[in-house]
Amino acid sequence: MTVALMWEARAADGRGAELLAWVRRQDLAPAPLRRETFRAPQDRVLVITWWDAPYDAALPELPDPPAESVTRAVHRWRFEAVTDH
Template identity: 80%
Template sequence: MTVALMWEARAAEGRGPELLAWVRAQTLTPVPSRRETFSAPQDRVLVITWWDAPYDAELPELPDPDEGLALRAVHRWRFEAVA
């Protein structure tokens, strides 16, 4: 089964490039089978990781950014692939 974890944050005013650099520097162990990072207007950053695991598996997730770097709490979602 494939599980996708989504992590999304909005940077504090003027800190979009810093949030993007911070998230790119974060490592996960073990390493996911795939990882993609996206940016969007309003300094939003989205990371999707793919895992070969059951839906309820214990998987490493990206942490919350340092205090003051994000405008609001991080949003996290978990999805499973469907045929």
Template identity: 80%
Template sequence: MTVALMWEARAVAGRGEELLSWARAQTLSRRPLRRETFRAPEDRVLVITWWDAPYDADLPELPDPDPDLVTRAVHRWRFESAGED
């Protein structure tokens, strides 16, 4: 089964590049099948990691950045693949 972990944070205004650099520098204790980083307006950063694991597996996740870098708590979601269309 493929499981995707999504991590999303919103930086303090004007610090989006700093948050993006911070997210890219984070290492995980295991290597995922794939890892991709995105950015969006309003200084948002999204990281998705893909894993070959059961849905409820204990998987490494990105930590929370320093509170002074973000405007709110990090959002995290977990999805399982529903197959390709």
């Protein structure tokens, strides 16, 4: 089964580049099958990681960034891949 973990944060005013650099330095061990990082307006940063694991597996997740660099708590979601018919 493929599980995708999503991590999304909104940077404090003027700190989008700092948040993006911080998240790109975060290593996960073990490493996921795939990892992609995105940015969006309002200095939002999104990271999606893909894992070959059961839905409820204990998987490494990105930590919370330093509190002064974000405007709100990090949002996290977990999804499982489905087959289209």
